[in-house]
Amino acid sequence: ISPAQHDQTLFEERHLRYIHPLGKGNFGSVELCRYDPLGDNTGELVAVKKLQPNKQSTLEDFKKEVKTLSILHCDYIVKYRGVCYSTGRLSMSLVMEYLPNGSLIGYMENNRHNVTPRRMLLFASQICKGMEYLQTLRYVHRDLAARNILVASESLVKIADFGLTKVIPCDKEYYRVTQPGESPIFWYAPESINESRFSHKSDVWSFGVVLHELFCYCDTNSNPKRLCMQEIGHNVQSPSISMQLANILKNNWRLPAPPNCQPKVYNLMKQCWVYNFEERPCFSDLGNQIETIMQDERESPKG
Numbered sequence: 001i002s003p004a005q006h007d008q009t010l011f012e013e014r015h016l017r018y019i020h021p022l023g024k025g026n027f028g029s030v031e032l033c034r035y036d037p038l039g040d041n042t043g044e045l046v047a048v049k050k051l052q053p054n055k056q057s058t059l060e061d062f063k064k065e066v067k068t069l070s071i072l073h074c075d076y077i078v079k080y081r082g083v084c085y086s087t088g089r090l091s092m093s094l095v096m097e098y099l100p101n102g103s104l105i106g107y108m109e110n111n112r113h114n115v116t117p118r119r120m121l122l123f124a125s126q127i128c129k130g131m132e133y134l135q136t137l138r139y140v141h142r143d144l145a146a147r148n149i150l151v152a153s154e155s156l157v158k159i160a161d162f163g164l165t166k167v168i169p170c171d172k173e174y175y176r177v178t179q180p181g182e183s184p185i186f187w188y189a190p191e192s193i194n195e196s197r198f199s200h201k202s203d204v205w206s207f208g209v210v211l212h213e214l215f216c217y218c219d220t221n222s223n224p225k226r227l228c229m230q231e232i233g234h235n236v237q238s239p240s241i242s243m244q245l246a247n248i249l250k251n252n253w254r255l256p257a258p259p260n261c262q263p264k265v266y267n268l269m270k271q272c273w274v275y276n277f278e279e280r281p282c283f284s285d286l287g288n289q290i291e292t293i294m295q296d297e298r299e300s301p302k303g
């Protein structure tokens with residue numbers, strides 16, 4: 001029979017049965033579906049991201065996201081399964097492995113009482129490894145945030161949503177964005193806010209913010225946007241919020257230490273938030289420091 005029928009990455013729309021929504025990513029929403037070609041409910045569950053074309057996102061952007069995910073092979077990055085072309089090929093959907101435990105935010109909120117600092121450090125080291133892998137391919141994620149981390153199991157998290165991911169050109173060490181859409185500025189490094197400049201070092205800044213979210217149990221009352229807006233004050237008119245954010249960062253304000261956070265861990269965050277991107281650690285440094293702190297934790301387990 002034709003090779004297309006053996007192509008495991010091609011999902012036929014007629015066999016893809018919608019179950020319920022899973023969440024919202026960049027450029028589109030993600031839904032739980034069962035791919036059930038036999039029609040007997042024995043098919044597997046998959047997460048399907050449908051493109052929602054709006055002013056920011058185009059089919060071109062989405063195709064780039066699909067292409068990006070399709071070449072990433074890493075335990076700490078959500079797995080690509082394939083694509084589903086809708087009838088008439090007017091649009092397409094991205095098919096991914098379904099992670100039953102959902103987003104890190106929901107998981108931390110629901111499991112607050114049995115997630116230890118050690119487990120948070122394990123999750124942090126996995127995100128670090130995923131980012132190290134991305135860096136080897138010259139990708140900058142540009143939207144590293146707890147909302148884009150998924151929980152595969154109680155001891156494994158994965159980076160998801162590569163909608164804003166870009167490849168750094170080989171003659172430069174950064175990527176300059178032209179039209180910053182709805183930017184997650186509270187996760188952005190100063191150079192990203194001020195010059196739309198993105199690099200592995202700006203991803204490191206965002207990683208520091210993810211560490212902060214983790215050690216705040218992803219509590220909405222201490223989420224980065226709320227804490228920054230409290231510091232800025234709510235005169236949202238002049239000058240723009242991103243200008244005010246850039247100002248307080250320039251004046252050395254940073255997200256405060258999460259309650260009961262070990263000094264060594266807050267120190268890690270502060271390293272990620274050094275103003276000059278050249279002085280920030282790289283992901284492999286961060287990974288080593290996290291492993292060391294985890295060792296110390298193991299030697300002297302807290303009561």
Ligand SMILES: CCCn1cc(-c2nc(Nc3ccc(C(=O)NC)cc3)nc3[nH]ccc23)cn1
Pocket residue numbers: 022023024025026030047078096097098099100101102103106147148149150160161
């Ligand atoms: C990252 C931002 C975009 N996004 C991706 C997903 C996603 N979710 C899930 N599983 C999931 C999600 C939610 C819940 C839940 O219980 N919610 C209350 C349970 C399971 N598996 C996925 N595989 C690939 C993407 C993806 C959701 N949003």
